[in-house]
Ligand SMILES: Nc1ncnc2c1ncn2[C@@H]1O[C@H](COP(=O)(O)OP(=O)(O)OP(=O)(O)O)[C@@H](O)[C@H]1O
């Protein structure tokens with residue numbers, strides 16, 4: 001039985017390479033990560049500080065949006081914003097920060113979710129009931145609203161604490177998915193088979209169930225990263241993010257506060273949004289790809305796309 | 306018996322070839338099979354799991370799910386060439402002319418619709434609307450026919466037991482009194498007592514209504530009791546067709562012999578024989594007889610040429626090179 | 631006819647109560663966990679401003695009463711629950727002596743209207759698109775074009791909101807930048823006012839609809855494809871039913887059930903997302919009010935809005951829970 005499971009999973013993993021969406025998504029994410037990591041080697045990121053550059057320059061090749069603006073300068077290929085920060089430097093330093101917040105929160109959420117979900121599905125009884133009720137309630141509560149309350153009490157927050165804060169609400173989704181899968185695996189008799197062959201509960205959980213759950217864990221982790229970056233950007237757009245280090249969301253906040261839309265300074269808000277859209281699209285493609293791996297019927301009948 | 310005495314033909318299948326197009330080579334699920342079904346007859350279709358029984362049934366109704374498709378052959382029902390029907394004609398043909406009792410009737414009922422409505426659905430789609438009262442009465446009759454109380458009509462599928470669902474499916478299949486009913490393993494998910502009940506139900510219905518029936522299944526005991534003729538499939542090919550008595554009395558094909566031998570019996574305690582080996586890969590069939598690798602008595606021809614189906618005794622058709630020797 | 635079973639009703643109502651209670655408790659604990667006791671800090675900050683803020687004694691008194699700062703913690707907690715239960719959310723600090731509930735009641739219709747309408751539109755169109763995409767007989771042309779409607783799916787609503795504002799309000803000047811109705815008008819029942827409301831609501835609604843539609847479409851598509859292999863779908867076809875009947879009564883009717891469940895699960899997230907959309911569009915709903923609360927450090931207002939949001943979402947989920955058994959007979963049980 002066990003051998004069969006693992007072969008099935010390996011067969012699925014081989015399929016991963018055939019899945020164009022997954023590959024495209026990973027390529028996008030890889031490109032964004034490389035941009036963040038290598039960018040600081042080739043570009044002077046100290047220009048992400050306030051008042052390090054001339055103000056309000058449009059990107060290279062674009063006309064100034066109004067009479068009060070200076071023409072572009074090649075020293076600042078993506079332009080600068082109203083407090084004298086270089087947009088390219090902002091993107092290079094802000095992108096990894098934004099992704100890091102999502103990764104921290106999603107990683108913690110995933111570990112908590114997997115542990116709680118497996119415990120609930122495996123033990124059943126009142127433990128299951130408590131975990132299920134809590135995760136359902138936490139899913140219902142508009143997490144962003146509560147996060148806003150929390151952040152409004154915290155005067156200054158850094159990347160790590162923001163990740164931790166978001167993790168508070170990052171576990172219920174994973175818990176639900178994992179619990180449901182464990183229950184369905186139990187129904188299919190995996191657990192009894194392993195019990196009969198004398199495995200302990202711990203062994204069953206980690207050697208029998210976990211390998212079968214991997215695709216689901218991967219899928220919900222991807223969704224988690226994306227959801228947490230979204231939540232982080234949301235908080236930041238309201239001005240509740242870290243103000244000492246640049247993030248994409250805070251850049252959008254400053255742009256809104258600086259009336260960038262009305263002044264026609266599209267690069268100020270447009271570039272961080274473009275970067276975030278790349279990140280979200282990449283993660284989304286990975287999530288759909290994983291989904292199709294877990295559920296092969298989607299691939300075959302898809303036709304249209 | 307000679308051909309003149311046979312009742313008229315209901316279904317004729319000629320050289321039916323069905324592929325599932327997956328991967329580089331197609332799965333040849335049904336490999337040029339031919340057989341007839343006559344009026345008022347129950348034809349049993351047997352063979353081990355995966356030999357293409359359900360695929361044959363679905364091909365007759367043109368219900369193959371992609372990637373399955375009929376590649377060649379003809380399906381004639383009375384004089385209709387089923388494979389050439391247009392969409393509207395096909396819709397009118399289904400259920401009126403051939404009804405289906407699907408494999409795994411457990412999930413065959415729409416979970417969000419009351420039983421009565423699902424029965425009415427099948428009737429109303431074909432018969433001209435002849436009033437609510439008539440419809441209700443007809444449904445009552447059908448329920449009666451399969452021995453279910455009328456109030457079952459007001460229930461949802463999840464409120465029914467497996468046997469009840471199965472009988473609802475039977476009632477639905479005969480609702481329009483079609484000349485042919487295909488029952489795909491109608492009893493395999495039921496306990497033995499309910500199995501007999503459903504089987505008797507089927508037999509009763511056939512006797513009262515006189516439709517022909519194709520009964521697919523593995524249970525050789527049930528086949529012996531219910532069927533008039535039995536067709537044996539192996540790896541997508543038809544290996545033997547004969548009257549039930551002949552099949553059980555004097556099986557000719559080595560596969561059929563093994564199949565019947567492996568039926569356990571209380572009277573004669575014999576060692577349980579397990580078929581050595583498994584069926585061949587349907588993507589990559591051997592050039593000769595598909596059964597050759599597992600056959601006990603292969604000759605020089607067997608691994609080179611596919612044996613044709615021949616009439617070896619009156620009405621007894623069989624595909625084996627070794628018969629004449 | 632069969633009704634909803636009592637056990638189900640009690641269970642779902644219990645869930646409603648637990649959700650609201652959990653939300654309230656979180657908001658009771660958070661300020662007390664924050665470093666340096668922000669409640670006390672807030673009171674002292676007010677006390678320091680006493681010279682400038684009129685009636686600040688009253689604010690402090692009301693605030694003390696609401697939190698009962700001198701009482702032991704359990705008493706504070708019970709009092710807090712009691713006040714929330716009676717919908718007494720205290721005074722706004724920035725707009726004293728306006729009470730928080732007054733401000734929220736003024737903003738609530740806008741949020742409620744925008745959110746309900748946008749969610750309904752996005753849910754129904756998403757479901758329709760997904761159903762068609764997951765239905766084998768759908769014409770090729772539709773199959774090729776419908777996925778285009780999903781191109782905004784991966785983008786957060788507020789970002790699309792910014793894009794829409796830039797293109798349609800700033801660039802093309804087709805839609806207004808901000809507000810819920812034109813400045814010269816007063817809320818009344820007239821065509822002019824209604825047209826103005828629609829004109830102002832169109833962009834924010836579009837931002838929410840376009841970004842959330844795709845999720846419903848994807849979920850629905852997956853369910854339709856999964857359903858297509860079910861025996862009852864094959865049997866429906868075998869029965870020779872008309873395709874439209876199979877599509878609606880057998881396909882969509884079954885595939886929509888999990889979507890309704892997931893609607894209930896995502897209302898919280900939708901409400902959260904719309905806060906920021908409102909803020910982008912300066913739409914006078916609760917989301918924008920919340921932003922003002924943040925800017926002014928108006929903690930009673932922030933807490934009050936979040937409390938109302940939690941309640942609103944819990945109510946919406948409860949309503950869906952009540953509707954669900956009506957569309958899925960498997961949840962219904964015999965009454966007696
Ligand atoms: N969708 C599919 N894709 C590829 N191959 C398929 C598909 N469906 C069926 N097959 C293959 O076609 C062959 C015939 O399948 P079929 O369902 O007709 O068998 P069966 O005789 O009805 O078996 P059982 O007794 O288990 O119901 C099988 O070997 C199976 O592997």
Ligand SMILES: [Mg+2]
Pocket residue numbers: 358359360408489
């Ligand atoms: Mg079958």
